[in-house]
Amino acid sequence: MRDVTRPLAIKLLFGLAALAAIAGSVAVGQTQAPYEVEGRKSGYLFMTPATRSLQDDEFQNPGMFIVERGRDLWNRAEGPDGKSCASCHGDAEASMPGVAARYPVFDPAANGLVNLEMRINAERAAHMKAPPLKYESEDLLALTTYISMQSRGQPVNVAIDGPAQPFFEQGKTFYETRRGQLDLSCGQCHEDRVGMKLRGDVISQGQLNGFPIHRLSWRAMLSRHRIFAWCNTSVRSEPYELGSPEYLALELYVAWRGRGLPIEAPAVRR
Amino acid sequence: MLELAKTILAAAVLALSAAACGAADLAAYRVENGGVAAPLTDEPGNPARGRQIVRDMGHVTCLICHRMPIPEEPDHGEIGPSLEGVGSRLSVAQLRLRLIDSKQVNPDSVMPSYYRTGGFTRIGAQFEGRPIYSAQQIEDVVAYLALLKDK
Known part of the structure; x- marks a missing residue:
């Protein structure tokens, strides 16, 4: 959609990035899976152009407010040991890409599936001794969104075997x-x-x-x-x-x- | 046989006004020749009330799935067939059965059964034991649909 307005040079750059992705050598964060794969269509394709551009524009996307909050929470120390997510995982932009794309996963400790929300709470309990965040609370949504965003463009790839x-x-x-x-x-x-x-x-x-x-x-x-x-x-x-x-x-x-x-x-x- | 199997004998007594205390009993009805010939209530269906009912979001409006000659409502659905002229295509008895329980006509139908209380999976607690429409609402809607003739 937006490609129409991009200058040729940028289109060429994108084309090169796509080639690199095919070669499997593209840097993490540059992957952009297509909105349609073998007939499977993202909800994006069912939205009006106005809604799509709202999503595409990071300065207008209303979901970006909570991303800011998620970034703050990622770095905020909680619990008796004064640890934060960043204490172990460092920069989320470096450590989290790809994670959201493979959840939910089977977890041997839980002997069942865990999704991103539950993993966040399990990690908080185990390593920060911090209380769980309530499902659907602003804070859990914020962290989930912030972590998920690090996988933007990466293809959903869950294990079902x-x-x-x-x-x-x-x-x-x-x-x-x-x-x-x-x-x-x-x-x-x-x-x-x-x-x-x-x-x-x-x-x-x-x-x-x-x-x-x-x-x-x-x-x-x-x-x-x-x-x-x-x-x-x-x-x-x-x-x-x-x-x-x-x-x-x-x-x-x-x-x-x-x-x-x-x-x-x-x-x-x- | 099949006709017998299709004959539903629900609870005997007709609860005209759904009781505030718990489940309403369903009126008995009989399926014959692909329809339900006898009305569910003594009071004849009122088409003006029926037209109101089919528009009402609180009553699972028909407009979610069907196009209807109700121009003042926007965005008619296109899941089911258009109901314009349906009164010319189907008899009153056929309309009544399709409204009561369209799955007795086509088991794969996605149309809800408007006058059935059993056989659901994990029905919401507040809907347990209550049909979507009361017997009188079924009659009112049938009366309305029957008037939708081809021009």
């Missing part, structure tokens, strides 16, 4: 199960009816690569599990707890559905 496999299957079953009084499965809309209009909205593929997102209609940031809960509630189904094993399994399955799509956090959605 080995110990993760049964959780993947569980998530797939969740995705395909009709639920709630409206008796709809995730896939009946987000696979079978993509691109069709539901009232004024165009149904997207329900991909997760943009999360945490700034949702314009709510004027708020929200996590992957928060949108699951909202979707469940919308079909008049009882939502699960954010961070529940059910939503973790669903998160793995849905992340896999969007494999190869770029991490966009903080994406802007309607």
Whole structure:
């Protein structure tokens, strides 16, 4: 979209970067996975040009406020030992690229899946002796967004084999199960009816690569599990707890559905 | 047989005004020849009320999925077929069954069952035991849809 307005020299530079990426030698941070991979489409492609440019412009993207907060939290010492995330991980821009793209992961200690939010809290507990941040709190959203942003452009690449496999299957079953009084499965809309209009909205593929997102209609940031809960509630189904094993399994399955799509956090959605 | 299997005998008594205390009993109805011929209520359906009901966001508005001759509402959905002229295509009995439980017509339908209380997975607590529409609302909407004739 924006390429149209770029001078030729910059386009050439981008072309070279793309070539370098193919060669596998591009520096981290320059990768830009495409918004569509083998028919899998980022929610970005379902947005209006105005919403897309809001996301693309870091000075206008409303999700950038929380990134600032995330950066502060990353460096803020908490707990009795006066440690921060940075005490162990240093500069997030150096240590965190690629991390968000492979979550959720199987964690042997938890003997189950953990996502980025839960990993943040586990690390805080283990190494900082700091209290957990509440799911969907401003602080946890801020840190999750800040860390996710370090993977911007990198392709979603979750492991679904080995110990993760049964959780993947569980998530797939969740995705395909009709639920709630409206008796709809995730896939009946987000696979079978993509691109069709539901009232004024165009149904997207329900991909997760943009999360945490700034949702314009709510004027708020929200996590992957928060949108699951909202979707469940919308079909008049009882939502699960954010961070529940059910939503973790669903998160793995849905992340896999969007494999190869770029991490966009903080994406802007309607 | 199939007709018998399709015959739903829900709780006997008709709860016209949904009780404030807990689940409303469903009116019994009988599926024959792809439709439900008998009204669910003694009071005839009121098409003006029906038109209000189908527009109401609080009642899972039909406009989410269907185009309807309701020009004052924006953004009609396109998931299901247009309901313009549906009264010419379907009989009152067919309309009634599709509203009560469209899955008895097509198990793969994504249209919600507006007058069913069983067989759901993890239904929201506040919706447990209550149909989306009351029997009278079904009748009102059927009366409205029946008037949507081809011009």
